[in-house]
Amino acid sequence: MNWPSHGANPHYLTDPLQLPKVTHDFSVNVNPLGPPPWLQEKWGDFFELITNYPDPHNEDLRQTIALKEKVSAKQVLVGNGASELLSLVGRVFAGKRLLIVEPTFSEYRTIAEANQCIIDSVFLTESEGWDLPVERIKAKLHGVDLVVICNPNNPTGIAYKQSELVELLNELKKREISLLIDEAFYDFVQNEPSLIQYVNRFSHLIILRSLTKMYSIPGLRIGYLAGSEKMVERFAAHQPTWSVNALAQQVAMLCLNDYTYRQETRELIHSEKERIFPRLQNLAFTVSNTEVNYYLLGGVPSLSDTLLPFLLKNRVAARHTHNFPSLDGDYVRIAVRTQQENDYLLDLLERWVRT
Template sequence: MSADNQAVSFVHGGNVHAWARERGSELAGVLDYSANINPLGLADSIREAVTKSVSQVIHYPDVQAVMLKAAISSYYQVDSEYITAGNGAVELLYVLTHTLRPKKVLIPAPAFSEYERAARAAGAGIEYAYLSPENNFAVDVSTLCSRLNGVDMVFIGNPNNPTGTLLTASQLEHLLAAASQAGIIVVVDESFMDFIPGAWEYTCRPLLKQYDNLVILHSLTKFYAIPGLRLGFALTQPALAARLHAAKDPWNVNSLAQAAGVAALADKHYQDKSRAVIHAEKNILFASLKALPGINPYLPSVNYILINIGQTGHSAARLCQTMAERNILIRDCSNYPGLSPYYIRVAVRLNEQNKILLQHLEQVLR
């Protein structure tokens, strides 16, 4: 189904500044479940690296981001010439679409809205492949392969946001092979991959040298809790990486973000603790949400949970407003193509915070 003539609303979670302005409040007063950020917060190693680097802001950042790329290369086992550093992964979405200028893109829906927004900004038309709630929003690779005719680019969130669905690399390779024969670019967004223990089964990084139509996007802001710094990267074969580098602002990644990335990727203690805590807490939160009246959560793979609240008597907009009045922000997912006005998303936070969320949800729903 084409989306070319549909009105589109691009809204994101995590807008704590708007919440504070509306209430004349400080940010410390809000519990933000609308943005999927690591609840452990800023690692001491990153804080120290940023603090030490402040004096370097009198100089331009390293255009080649050599130390950052070396850290990415070592941690993710990818050669440096495959890496394009970005001011967040979203910046590279726009650089990619403006560089390649696809005429039509295919997006399984619901999905992260910036895929569509970046494609439209480059003049592309949109085709949705709607995912079924009855099938837990699972992505059917065979269906996507059958929809490739007339498409120049495909976007896949893996894990997908907001549904949390996850494909293995072997499943995605079927799509890559079919798309490669037709000269179609496949963009796999792995921005939440760091949250998954044993992610090697799911990441497409081992396929980079085999498929020149593969682009992997990766955010470092979510797992390392630095969304205000903006940091991400793209992985592509070197020829396309060179084109992307030439198409972007040469100083797109500032000195503090580069230092933060180097420190983050070296902090194994923070990485291991984050995965262990979030893996445990997402299971506890999922089970607790299922016990609430009218709540139908979808099994999470990472640090967020999509919820159908259609049986509660509340719309997503109404519930979000009621919870915001209690200083708790949750994500209204009604603007996602493919979702009704009865879907919300909540992040996975620490146990004591999750108990507060559950207490208020129960009060509102009962």
């Protein structure tokens, strides 16, 4: 089967197989609560924003981010989703040597290949708890220009220890190697702190963030990165004018100030994981020790090929792992949804195991 490259848009799975429309999409890992309620209430207030050009410098939003993250606004670059910002990183590091910690978000490799980068990998393993293999990373740093790490990682959901990341940062500083940490799912984490404030100490550190996951607004496309002023200037030089629309800028500023919504979401995700993971393990599945709103389900060979068609026939989509190097389809990534949706999925999994 020609598997799609990402989650969401489940019609790319069902249409070729002539299957019914998906009603429960566990392949997309955005907030199960949907956008904050105030967004729909205020929607009409945003209409006039489309009559004028957006601020090409995203000044108000950059100031809002800088205040929240305790960095300078000159250290912040806003983009049309994290994907655009990754593309800018690819342009700046075109032709360079990259070391990617995998399995992880497939766009890192896709963008690196498009920019003729030389790519090497360090692979996470289930036997090591999918934890960051710092020593194995250090052993492969010769000639590397940029190390790419997703934290919390996608698709495992593992959040790495800050002490290990700082240890790696110090090693990379000695060797004058840059480090990109993609924190797209950081807002879902309750424990380990972000490394964003370390951009004030390490000029080779780049932190990437997405606003679409926590606030369930992927259609608006909004994200940002933080780094040294010099590094941000290099990325900004490749960015088109008016890259971020006015509506996305305004909504992002309001989202960043909604602490209550973030906390309610974290509590829901935590309680649902506590409830559903024991049932999954009782069914003989393995479940990654995730800190976020999705998990890696394993324990059965070729799980993507055997389980996903069954789920699709029952109008449920999950994320295959064929394009996550080293996973090879033996796992399925599943989002944590609402209690009702999670129970529906659990019932299907129990049926599948019995048959």
